[in-house]
Amino acid sequence: MKEGVDTMAKDKEQLQLTPLQMAEQISVLADKLQQAGRTDLLLHALGVPLLEELRIEAAKGRLSRLTITRDFRFLLTDYGNREIEMQPVHKAVYLLFLAHPEGIEFKNLSDYRTELTRYYRATARNMDLEKVADSINHLTNPLDNAINEKCSRIKKVFSEAMDEYSASYYIISSHTKRHVSSSSRIWYERLKLITLPRELVILE
Numbered sequence: 001m002k003e004g005v006d007t008m009a010k011d012k013e014q015l016q017l018t019p020l021q022m023a024e025q026i027s028v029l030a031d032k033l034q035q036a037g038r039t040d041l042l043l044h045a046l047g048v049p050l051l052e053e054l055r056i057e058a059a060k061g062r063l064s065r066l067t068i069t070r071d072f073r074f075l076l077t078d079y080g081n082r083e084i085e086m087q088p089v090h091k092a093v094y095l096l097f098l099a100h101p102e103g104i105e106f107k108n109l110s111d112y113r114t115e116l117t118r119y120y121r122a123t124a125r126n127m128d129l130e131k132v133a134d135s136i137n138h139l140t141n142p143l144d145n146a147i148n149e150k151c152s153r154i155k156k157v158f159s160e161a162m163d164e165y166s167a168s169y170y171i172i173s174s175h176t177k178r179h180v181s182s183s184s185r186i187w188y189e190r191l192k193l194i195t196l197p198r199e200l201v202i203l204e
Helices: 001-017 018-036 039-046 048-059 088-098 106-123 128-138 146-161
Strands: 065-069 074-075 080-086 175-179 184-194 201-203
Touching: 018 039, 039 048, 039 175, 048 128, 080 146, 088 128, 088 146, 106 146, 106 184, 128 146
Parallel strands: 065 201
Antiparallel strands: 065 074, 074 080, 175 184
């Protein structure tokens, strides 16, 4: 009976801790696990989703805001307004993925054809509409390599503007999402997405 009362008292004490006090406790325990060589247990305790959130939080201080101007110039605001120069088609692809933080599977790009066309027509105002339609056909064809080529080019220009770690937040990268149905069937979504926190994106 006494053990039960002691446990309840400890639980109540834990609930009364401030966030700062809880953080200090976690820091002490994390240090002890590291000293014991058990970072595996630390990883298990935190979990991969939380680690990814912490990774993003840690990166925020190093990442620049991305300003997209009315005439579709892409500027790294906190890097001296350095411009990321891309062709209209690359900008259209980027705007599409920026608008879908949940990610898109390449094989489903045809579902976004209308939206992608709208972005392309906005970024390439003087381009012949037939050429726009032809480019969209290539981009949304799952048997065509055009979308991979465009993403590679986007990765290149951002990688030239910053270190590899920071660039990983701006490029269109891969993310695998695991699903389990009620019948215990497992399937995966091979998503492509931009992980840059959207509060760092400024759309004029």
